[in-house]
Amino acid sequence: MNTCAHHWSMTDVRGGYLVVEGCYHCGARSSFFSTEPVPPMDEYREGEHFWEYLSGDQAVTFGLRCDECGRTVDLKAMTGLMLSTCDDPECEIGRMALELGRSASIYVALCGDSTHASGRCVSDEGVAALGDYFNQGRRQGRRRIVVVPCRMRSDADCCRGIVIADSGLTDL
Amino acid sequence: MKISEIVDKTGLQALNAGEDGEIPGVYVSDMASDIITGAPGGCLLLTLQTHKNLIAAANVVDAGMVVFAHGKRPADDVVELADRLGIALFCTADDTWSFAVKLFELGMR
Numbered sequence: 001m002n003t004c005a006h007h008w009s010m011t012d013v014r015g016g017y018l019v020v021e022g023c024y025h026c027g028a029r030s031s032f033f034s035t036e037p038v039p040p041m042d043e044y045r046e047g048e049h050f051w052e053y054l055s056g057d058q059a060v061t062f063g064l065r066c067d068e069c070g071r072t073v074d075l076k077a078m079t080g081l082m083l084s085t086c087d088d089p090e091c092e093i094g095r096m097a098l099e100l101g102r103s104a105s106i107y108v109a110l111c112g113d114s115t116h117a118s119g120r121c122v123s124d125e126g127v128a129a130l131g132d133y134f135n136q137g138r139r140q141g142r143r144r145i146v147v148v149p150c151r152m153r154s155d156a157d158c159c160r161g162i163v164i165a166d167s168g169l170t171d172l
Numbered sequence: 173m174k175i176s177e178i179v180d181k182t183g184l185q186a187l188n189a190g191e192d193g194e195i196p197g198v199y200v201s202d203m204a205s206d207i208i209t210g211a212p213g214g215c216l217l218l219t220l221q222t223h224k225n226l227i228a229a230a231n232v233v234d235a236g237m238v239v240f241a242h243g244k245r246p247a248d249d250v251v252e253l254a255d256r257l258g259i260a261l262f263c264t265a266d267d268t269w270s271f272a273v274k275l276f277e278l279g280m281r
Contacts, residue, residue, distance in 0.1 A: 015205070081232065138213060139193070162225060162227075164205070164232070
């Protein structure tokens with residue numbers, strides 16, 4: 001059993017593009033990381049979904065590595081981080097926000113499948129390590145960072161927030 | 173150097189109320205993805221970006237203050253978000269380079 005207290009650093013930082021696709025039949029969202037400057041934009045069918053290109057913003061992927069014990073955490077399933085603005089008591093994340101109040105900011109670790117039909121999401125270990133990473137060395141008196149997996153959202157269209165992506169650069 | 177000292181010596185304009193505190197360093201970036209992977213905790217974040225993304229990124233890396241260069245001013249809802257998260261916002265008429273030079277001349281790195 002690993003008893004290391006872990007001090008995380010980012011590793012395997014890669015720049016690229018976060019491509020978001022939507023199914024125009026069911027409204028599902030799918031996203032993936034692409035290193036191509038011009039990501040594929042053609043419509044295609046996958047099972048019951050008809051995916052069409054919605055957006056492609058510059059983004060970054062990374063993993064975490066413990067400086068003390070060398071343990072690495074793979075965050076390849078994470079396609080983005082979202083500062084939650086949800087306060088819906090019907091949503092688990094909204095309830096958490098209401099309970100925490102001003103003591104914490106909730107960030108949702110987003111995976112590429114909004115329906116979670118694939119069963120894949122950001123791992124519990126990844127979510128925990130992200131929370132530890134962003135809280136380590138945080139100044140006293142500052143809001144804590146709480147990271148939660150996107151599978152906790154009641155509904156991707158209702159549980160909203162501010163996705164950290166490089167969209168809006170043209171607004172400069 | 174403290175925020176209040178930086179403000180006094182560079183003529184920054186405050187966009188919201190914020191607590192004073194020590195600023196250990198400077199990070200210059202207009203990309204949220206770059207900020208979350210590179211900005212050190214407590215830093216002065218110098219940027220042109222006025223989108224909410226920037227505030228979400230500044231909060232997660234615990235930026236000590238955000239300075240918008242070249243006369244850029246965020247919309248009211250962006251300032252409100254920063255208020256809620258306790259992030260001090262400032263603006264300067266200087267372009268990014270000129271303000272970065274001022275900080276360097278103050279001894280900030």
